[in-house]
Amino acid sequence: MRHPRILLAAVLLLGGALPATHAAPGRSAASAPKAAAAETSFVQLGSGDQVAGAFVASPAGRQASPGIVVVHEWWGLNGQIREVAQRLASQGYLAIVPDLYHGKVADDPMKAHELMRGLEEPEAMRTLEAAVAWLRAQPRAAKSRVGVIGFCMGGGLAQNLALADPSVSAAVMFYGGPETDPEKLARLKGALQAHFGADDEGIPVKRVDEFRAAFQKAGKSAEIYVYPGAGHAFMHEGLPSYRPDAARQAWARTLAFLQKHLRG
Numbered sequence: 362m363r364h365p366r367i368l369l370a371a372v373l374l375l376g377g378a379l380p381a382t383h384a385a386p387g388r389s390a391a392s393a394p395k396a397a398a399a400e401t402s403f404v405q406l407g408s409g410d411q412v413a414g415a416f417v418a419s420p421a422g423r424q425a426s427p428g429i430v431v432v433h434e435w436w437g438l439n440g441q442i443r444e445v446a447q448r449l450a451s452q453g454y455l456a457i458v459p460d461l462y463h464g465k466v467a468d469d470p471m472k473a474h475e476l477m478r479g480l481e482e483p484e485a486m487r488t489l490e491a492a493v494a495w496l497r498a499q500p501r502a503a504k505s506r507v508g509v510i511g512f513c514m515g516g517g518l519a520q521n522l523a524l525a526d527p528s529v530s531a532a533v534m535f536y537g538g539p540e541t542d543p544e545k546l547a548r549l550k551g552a553l554q555a556h557f558g559a560d561d562e563g564i565p566v567k568r569v570d571e572f573r574a575a576f577q578k579a580g581k582s583a584e585i586y587v588y589p590g591a592g593h594a595f596m597h598e599g600l601p602s603y604r605p606d607a608a609r610q611a612w613a614r615t616l617a618f619l620q621k622h623l624r625g
Contacts, residue, residue, distance in 0.1 A: 399450035401443070406459060406491040413488045415495070416443050416458040418450035425505055426455040427623035428496030430489055432511030432518045433458060435473040437466035441597075442512075449510075452616060454623070455502045459492045461485050477514055482521070489522045493529070506530035506623045508551075510615070511537060513594065520555075524548050531622035533615050536561055536593050539572035543579040552622045554584040556611045558591035558604070584618065586611065 399418045406413045416438060420426050429449055433442040438460040446456035461480060467473035489509070496502050508531035511519030516537020523532035524540065527550035534555045540546055557569050569587055576583050588595060588607035595604040596611060 399447040401447065404457070404495065406488060406495055411487055411491070413463060413491070414460040415492060416446060416460070418443070418446040418456045420450050420453050420455065423501060426453055426501050427505040428455045428457070428499070428502040428507045429619070430492045430496070430507070430509040430522070431456050431458040432489065432509065432515030433461065434513040434515050435467070435477040437462040437476060439466050454619070455496060455499060457492050457496060459488045461488060482518070485518055486521065486525065489518065490526065493526060508532065508619055508623050511535070512596065513537060520553070523551055523553055527551070531619060533618060535596060535611070536564060538564065539568060541568070541571045541575045543575045546575050546581055547579040549581055552618070554615065554618045555586070557587050558593055558595045558607070559587050559589045560592035563593055584614070586614065
């Protein structure tokens with residue numbers, strides 16, 4: 362059965378991530394590593410019927426690197442999400458983007474909606490867990506912490522991975538469907554940061570408030586931000602929804618959060 366949090370994203374017409382042209386916000390995290398060129402490759406995750414491809418962006422050199430699973434939005438493993446991974450790698454993280462659509466990529470909302478509706482969450486979660494296992498098997502990341510970041514559909518999946526896997530030290534979700542069940546949030550072991558637009562009609566502020574209240578009831582804490590004047594996909598330059606000020610602030614907060622919980 363398809364999970365309702367995946368189907369929730371069907372009502373969201375556009376999803377996005379901060380494009381590669383905005384590396385500058387990372388400099389606001391004073392302790393972040395100096396940016397360097399990333400090395401890229403493709404790897405295979407899983408075996409048998411559970412095989413999936415993945416894009417990998419690695420920091421230059423062979424230094425120890427915290428690992429990050431990057432969860433793509435409903436468009437699939439396209440150039441934009443690969444650039445997000447490369448930008449994280451330039452900050453010193455070993456980033457892997459599992460291909461949840463197995464080679465299919467959408468460039469219009471109707472096709473993206475169709476691909477998302479065909480995604481089974483149990484299979485997606487197994488692929489994300491395989492990505493975590495891959496990171497832990499890499500010598501440069503084996504002794505480091507692992508995080509996850511996702512956008513829109515991927516934001517909800519990033520949250521769910523953090524809830525399901527106690528070894529995930531940090532999770533960042535951008536406008537993904539928030540979990541409002543305190544019993545489920547009580548399972549969270551790592552840190553969580555979430556970003557929402559105040560004008561997002563798919564995830565209204567009322568639901569974000571319920572998200573906060575559920576964390577409080579669960580006895581947990583999280584960094585939850587709402588950006589005034591921003592709607593869904595406010596990180597996505599090139600779309601009418603893009604809000605540069607909110608995008609820069611959210612990305613700076615993301616880098617500082619990852620620095621604290623994956624390197625601190």
